[in-house]
Amino acid sequence: MSLIGVLTAGAGCGSGSFGSGSAGASETGAVESKATGDVGSEKFPVTEETDENAQSAETSEASTLQSDVSEERLTEGDSVYRGFRIDNVLHDQTEGDIHFHLYVPESYDGTQSYALFITLLGYQGLYFQGVGENIRTEEFAFEAQEYNNRMIIAAPQMNDWGETSADQTIALTRWLLSAYNIDTSRVYIEGYSGGGETLSRVLDKAPELYTAAMMCSSQWDGGYDRITEARTPVYFAVGEADEYYGPEPFRKAVQGIQEAYQEAGLSDEEINSLVKLDVKPSSYFSQGGVTNQHGGGGALFSHDKEMMSWLFSQVRG
Template structure:
């Protein structure tokens, strides 16, 4: 073999060896880079998942803490009601209320809600639970719908402050319990009726119907007409505190506004009811007077049946 040929063969072999070495190193580097990138991507994904889980957990924790911190639960019970729960509202202050939640409630399906506001004798300064001791609305309501959450607030007055607190409490219950918004009912007796009439002048759309007992209307009418929230007035003909005149006037005002809206008398009758009870109604049931006898309306199937029929 000639010298030139040997030289060319040696060069070819050296070139081949160098090519194999360079190619192998490049493949190893690419493999290492791919493994590093995959590992980094995996670590990033794991970190993102952890962050997401932590964020979700923190969000749930914060939300739960806020909800739990917003109410101080009462420790005493009376006939199924937990007494003296306190909603700590940032805007409306402390709101005291007694609450009945049926044993069957587990949050899986919507329940009705009933808000019952007491007269003067049941306000908070009269003592915890006095509204439940003196009025039966919260108990007889259970006969119409055993699957109903019942809130019996004990407010401080029968004016704007208590009206705003009633709205705040209603909204809290709607946000924190599985409530059917089509089945939210309200009743107000005496001073509680004055408070609820103010609520009806502010947020009537919260309620499916309102029963006003032995009271007078202090709120505006326009929003009630706009929302088409039904109202039932029931009072003694000679109520010693209010008389029946204010209820008649409120009834006529609502009817007039609905006529202005073009509603028929039949449609108006579905939205506004005036029920004036005569002397015999109270005497036959042993009530000493007509205003104090307003608690009898809690057992009146016509009035209560109307309310929970909506």
């Protein structure tokens, strides 16, 4: 693994641009330089300490952008699974070590902004249950690539589904927005099962970071004020006979969000564009060859074109 300082802005773009390289690229050793380095097929910006006289006007914008991330370092994962660099670790001063898997399209070179998608794990995907188990057991990260070939995808692998995971997800999102040239009008997030619980807390803390969210087979643990102030659209999907949560937690959450929007004076049409409840009938699961609605939802929802198209068609105006 290599520890790479995250300090330089990508050439020709308005944000920093660290990358683990194109999908499937080879592992690199530790490298420090003032400019963008090339190692094998990988390209990433790296820096070394310099005195003030060595800094040029061309790096002034980068220095400004570096203020939020200069204290952070990233340890790059040393293996690849289906195009994802596995087990990168963001060492955040406040939130500690944040483990995540990352897919960066081969076409990304930092000169054009790309969308960002973050998928939050469900049961059997926590870090202590096995490195990479979240993307080995869920398909959201892979199916998402079918909807936008200019999209960076991150799959954090946390150790709980509570406040710690929510805060780490937010910290990782902010780092990705600083490290890559991201189109901030296309930042998406999804959470399945326990990952949905984490997502509800994320949306209660920093909904403005995300263009749209999709909650799958879970429950809402956050409040309603922040999400309705930000007007971040949310799609709720659950089976009518979900064995773990049932549909009632989502019905309650949707009602609470709708009422908050009504109090804010939004029309029914506006509200319907911002919150959607999709309770899947039992026939949906039986036709998909699934007998367990909760566990099967993780498999079927990622392949559901209506759901996935809804998420990735959202654009923040």
